[in-house]
Amino acid sequence: MNNINGPLKVGIGGGIGTGKTSLTEALCRHLSNRISMAVISNDIYTTEDAEYLMRAQVLPMERIKGVETGGCPHTAIREDCSINLLAVDEMKNKFPDLELILIESGGDNLAATFSPELVDLTIYMIDVAQGADIPRKKAPAIKKSDLLVVNKVDLAPHVDVNIDQMEEDVKEARNGLPYVFGEMKNNNGIEKISDFLISQGGI
Amino acid sequence: MELTVWDVLIVINTKMKKIKDPLQILQIWFSSSFPVGSYAYSHGLEALIDGNKIKNKDDVREYLEALLFYGSLRNDYIFLKSVYVGEEINDLILASASSKERHIEMIDMGNSFRKIMKDSWELVLEENTSFVYCISKAALHFNIKFDDLIKFYLQSYISNLINVCVKHIPMSQKDGQILNVNFIDQIQKFLDQSYQLTLKDIGTSFFIGDIFAIKHENLDSRIYLT
Numbered sequence: 001m002n003n004i005n006g007p008l009k010v011g012i013g014g015g016i017g018t019g020k021t022s023l024t025e026a027l028c029r030h031l032s033n034r035i036s037m038a039v040i041s042n043d044i045y046t047t048e049d050a051e052y053l054m055r056a057q058v059l060p061m062e063r064i065k066g067v068e069t070g071g072c073p074h075t076a077i078r079e080d081c082s083i084n085l086l087a088v089d090e091m092k093n094k095f096p097d098l099e100l101i102l103i104e105s106g107g108d109n110l111a112a113t114f115s116p117e118l119v120d121l122t123i124y125m126i127d128v129a130q131g132a133d134i135p136r137k138k139a140p141a142i143k144k145s146d147l148l149v150v151n152k153v154d155l156a157p158h159v160d161v162n163i164d165q166m167e168e169d170v171k172e173a174r175n176g177l178p179y180v181f182g183e184m185k186n187n188n189g190i191e192k193i194s195d196f197l198i199s200q201g202g203i
Numbered sequence: 204m205e206l207t208v209w210d211v212l213i214v215i216n217t218k219m220k221k222i223k224d225p226l227q228i229l230q231i232w233f234s235s236s237f238p239v240g241s242y243a244y245s246h247g248l249e250a251l252i253d254g255n256k257i258k259n260k261d262d263v264r265e266y267l268e269a270l271l272f273y274g275s276l277r278n279d280y281i282f283l284k285s286v287y288v289g290e291e292i293n294d295l296i297l298a299s300a301s302s303k304e305r306h307i308e309m310i311d312m313g314n315s316f317r318k319i320m321k322d323s324w325e326l327v328l329e330e331n332t333s334f335v336y337c338i339s340k341a342a343l344h345f346n347i348k349f350d351d352l353i354k355f356y357l358q359s360y361i362s363n364l365i366n367v368c369v370k371h372i373p374m375s376q377k378d379g380q381i382l383n384v385n386f387i388d389q390i391q392k393f394l395d396q397s398y399q400l401t402l403k404d405i406g407t408s409f410f411i412g413d414i415f416a417i418k419h420e421n422l423d424s425r426i427y428l429t
Contacts, residue, residue: 079369079376111426117375138424140371 007038007098008201009088011077011114013141014125016107019151021049022184023125023193024104028058030194035099035203038063038091040084042106044073049104065091073106081118088118099203110139121201123193127151132161135169147196148179149189225347232338233359235366239315239334241359244308245367245427246270247416252371254415260378263368264385266412267361271386271393274409275301276357279335280393281400283356286339287349290402296333299405301413304420304429309333316341354390361386371426 014020024039031037039059041050043066050066053059065087069076076083084103091101103119105112114122124145126134129152135142142148150170156163163181170179178196182189197203231237248266251257257266270276282296300306312334320326320337326344328337342352362383369379407413416429 074370078373079366079379081376111370113370113373115369115373115375117377139426 006092007036007101008121008197008203009101009103009119010197010201011103011105011119011122012125013077013105013108013112013114013122013145014149015109015127015130018125018127018130019149019184020104020107020125021052023123023149023151023190024102025053025056025058026184026187026190027102027194027197028053030190031100031197032059036095036097037100037102038065038095038098040065040067040087040091040101040103042067042069042073042076042084042104044069044071044106062094063091069106074108074112077103077105077108077114077118078112079115081115084118100197100201108141110134110137110141112141113144121146121197123147123149125149125151127155128153128161128163128166129155129159131159132166132169135166135173138173142173143175143177146177146200147193148174148177149184149193150179150181151184153181153188154183154186222346225345225351228345228347229351229355232341233355235359235363238319239312241312241363242366243427244312244363244429245371245419246364246429247412247414247419248364248367249371249425249427250415250419250422251411252368253422254418256411256415257368258372260374260382263365263372263374264382267364267382267386268389269409270364270412271357271361271389274407274412275299275305276360277393277397277400278405278407279356279360280353280397281402281405282333282335283339283353284349284400285402286336287343287352292402293329293332293336295402295405296336301407302417302420305416308429309335313337353394357390357393358383358386361390367427 012020012023039053041053043049047066047068050064053064054061067083067087088101092098122145124141128150148170153163167181180189180192235242248257257263278299285292297306297309300309310333313332316334316337317328320328320341326341328340365379365382368374369376419429
């Protein structure tokens, strides 16, 4: 059956190594048996992330597309998202019943935003090991994303991060917008994130 | 022997060989990859966007039209033209900055432009001069027509700020391009009605832009320099 509204497009942004691909992998495992979905994975210089997802067999190979962005990962999701728009069209043509496309960015700083032309919802990821001061920087990615995910909570004691204080800072920076603390590798928090996608994204 | 049209063209082309094509020069100077750091300035827009005063394409269009017709771009037009005809007004240009950071923007972009001219274009320009002053002097040096200079200057200035909005609001690239097209006509309209402006007409009445540029100086989290 064709999906007349088109698929929900969700952007996943975050610094390199914060766990974007782990989140993508976990969401695929969690949702792909229920809904028709695809992944577009942006990567700098390589398509390693897309290949990782293929090897992990979280989705059939033809539902994963790698996009190489050269040296400008933000440009490709923000002010000139043409190569990603083409990838979205390709996926929509291949799978007319598509309900969800996850668009993973190639690694961002805190100024990153997704073009409203490319995605309907944005998830931004930070991780505890980046340091407790990240939420206090209050940049657009922290303040404006639809959902903020704080990953690798289990590492807090090893990197001298007071998780309660960090949660206070996140709460203040988000000013009422939702956030999730979790561990993508251990599936902790995935339920909340997919509930958010289902309720906010209407899938 | 009588010269044909083709002979004349060959003579002109030979003479022109020593002169670089002005349109190619302008394309380089006003490209977003020209390293004067123009991407780093939001001209008060960041403060307005963060304060929820600018949210969409129509807000951006209104702001930029006011900047062009009543704000510092109107002054820049007069300054560029005056320097082009030989007026030595660098101090006046610097004194017209409406806030501390606008002053820094003028000087820093001037310094970057002057360094590139010296390092790569074999042109030495006067120290501690504003961007507008430098670029007008350089245009004269390279035989660039004022009409071409001013159009490239205004269009690239506006495009640059549209790009700030595309990134920071954020706004779609489609809306960004609709605005760029709109400003081709707006700039022509501005030029048609401004050709008689001289130095005695400098002044602005774009208060929201000036006030938010000053507010921007004290934002607690900033992406842009102004």
